[in-house]
Amino acid sequence: MESIKDKIAIIGMGCCKFGENWDKGPEDMIIEAAYEAYEDAGIDPKDIQAAWLGTVGAHWIGMGGLALAEPLKLQGIPITRVENWCATGHEALRNASFAVACGMYDIALAVGFEKLKDTGFPGLGIGRGMHPVMEMRRTAPSTFAFIATRYLWFKSRGRQRDYSQDRSQESQKREYASKGPFSKGDYLGASRKSSYYCLASWIV
Amino acid sequence: MEQAVKAPIIAWPLGLFDCCGNSDGAAVAIITRADLAKKFRDDPIYIKGIGLSQNSMMPHFQPGFDWTGFEVTQRAARQAYEQAGIKNPRKEIDLAVVHDCFTITELIIYEDLGFSPKGKAREDVDAGTFALDGELPVNTDGGLKCFGHPVGASGLRMSYEIYKQLQGKGDKRQVKNAEIGLAHTLGGHPSVSCVTLYGNDRG
Numbered sequence: 178m179e180s181i182k183d184k185i186a187i188i189g190m191g192c193c194k195f196g197e198n199w200d201k202g203p204e205d206m207i208i209e210a211a212y213e214a215y216e217d218a219g220i221d222p223k224d225i226q227a228a229w230l231g232t233v234g235a236h237w238i239g240m241g242g243l244a245l246a247e248p249l250k251l252q253g254i255p256i257t258r259v260e261n262w263c264a265t266g267h268e269a270l271r272n273a274s275f276a277v278a279c280g281m282y283d284i285a286l287a288v289g290f291e292k293l294k295d296t297g298f299p300g301l302g303i304g305r306g307m308h309p310v311m312e313m314r315r316t317a318p319s320t321f322a323f324i325a326t327r328y329l330w331f332k333s334r335g336r337q338r339d340y341s342q343d344r345s346q347e348s349q350k351r352e353y354a355s356k357g358p359f360s361k362g363d364y365l366g367a368s369r370k371s372s373y374y375c376l377a378s379w380i381v
Numbered sequence: 382m383e384q385a386v387k388a389p390i391i392a393w394p395l396g397l398f399d400c401c402g403n404s405d406g407a408a409v410a411i412i413t414r415a416d417l418a419k420k421f422r423d424d425p426i427y428i429k430g431i432g433l434s435q436n437s438m439m440p441h442f443q444p445g446f447d448w449t450g451f452e453v454t455q456r457a458a459r460q461a462y463e464q465a466g467i468k469n470p471r472k473e474i475d476l477a478v479v480h481d482c483f484t485i486t487e488l489i490i491y492e493d494l495g496f497s498p499k500g501k502a503r504e505d506v507d508a509g510t511f512a513l514d515g516e517l518p519v520n521t522d523g524g525l526k527c528f529g530h531p532v533g534a535s536g537l538r539m540s541y542e543i544y545k546q547l548q549g550k551g552d553k554r555q556v557k558n559a560e561i562g563l564a565h566t567l568g569g570h571p572s573v574s575c576v577t578l579y580g581n582d583r584g
Binding site for chain 2: 181182184186193197201206210234285289320326329
């Protein structure tokens with residue numbers, strides 16, 4: 178298997194302002210990001226030979242590449258729409274890279290965009306569970322809350338992922354109920370202060 | 382900190398500021414073959430590796446799923462490291478932008494990407510390892526907590542930060558002597574992960 182290492186170079190990038198862009202449609206954001214990238218690369222939009230578009234909101238923009246063809250006037254070149262959950266943006270770059278690496282195109286565009294505000298989007302993972310009973314209304318925060326409690330539980334017990342000592346799910350549940358680490362009160366508080374919030378993001 | 386700790390709980394133990402918001406955004410990359418790159422600019426950024434992995438629509442129903450790590454991130458990272466020839470990610474990678482959709486996710490990603498030993502991410506956070514002036518700065522641009530998560534745009538927004546940092550255009554956030562950067566996305570339930578590596582030297 179070959180490696181993609183050092184076969185592809187990024188020569189220009191652009192990024193629009195992220196946030197609640199109530200005053201912008203997807204076209205505005207794509208144009209803003211694309212023209213920053215054109216300028217950064219010092220190329221003309223006509224130099225683009227092929228494009229890959231990553232988005233997951235296709236239910237309202239259509240499944241093809243038109244959401245990119247229209248605002249960037251890229252009619253006439255191949256545009257491929259890709260989607261792979263939250264890795265969608267990287268998926269566009271990945272596929273564009275392979276097409277250029279094989280020599281098919283010299284210059285290609287990888288675009289990722291999403292317009293969630295003002296589209297009636299209720300939030301990620303509302304009722305996302307795939308099982309009709311066990312996962313009713315499981316949401317993204319609740320999924321990761323499971324992960325957080327589990328992770329902290331292992332840590333507090335000093336049994337960092339020692340699978341060999343895992344008990345059956347049932348006995349774990351009983352143990353949770355009887356002497357769970359959080360009943361001691363202090364552990365979560367301590368970890369929230371020193372561990373969680375030191376992770377808080379930099380703004381500048 | 383006070384505000385974050387006292388924020389309303391969304392899904393215990395995750396409070397409001399543990400979760401990233403949904404937002405709007407777009408990001409773009411223009412690529413070419415590495416041998417043509419210098420025609421366009423003096424400081425192109427080269428792709429060093431791309432790993433992608435997925436497991437199942439319901440990974441948590443699989444016997445080995447233990448809720449303390451993401452197999453997909455580990456596998457995607459292994460692919461990307463192999464392509465780039467990276468043996469010790471913590472030492473060889475200069476900065477990373479990772480998928481911090483929830484605070485706990487970022488902690489676990491440190492371990493899955495091999496930045497921290499299993500179960501030791503907290504100790505590394507306390508030691509300042511991932512701070513802007515730390516050993517391996519992570520999410521120098523603020524991550525998903527800052528930008529929100531416009532699903533299809535987030536991956537390229539992360540790459541954008543790495544691209545600028547590797548060109549030395551990080552402004553106040555600039556990581557010193559940054560040569561190799563990593564951008565990571567994680568999605569699904571969680572079922573999909575992509576790990577991309579970039580460098581400013583063609584090698």
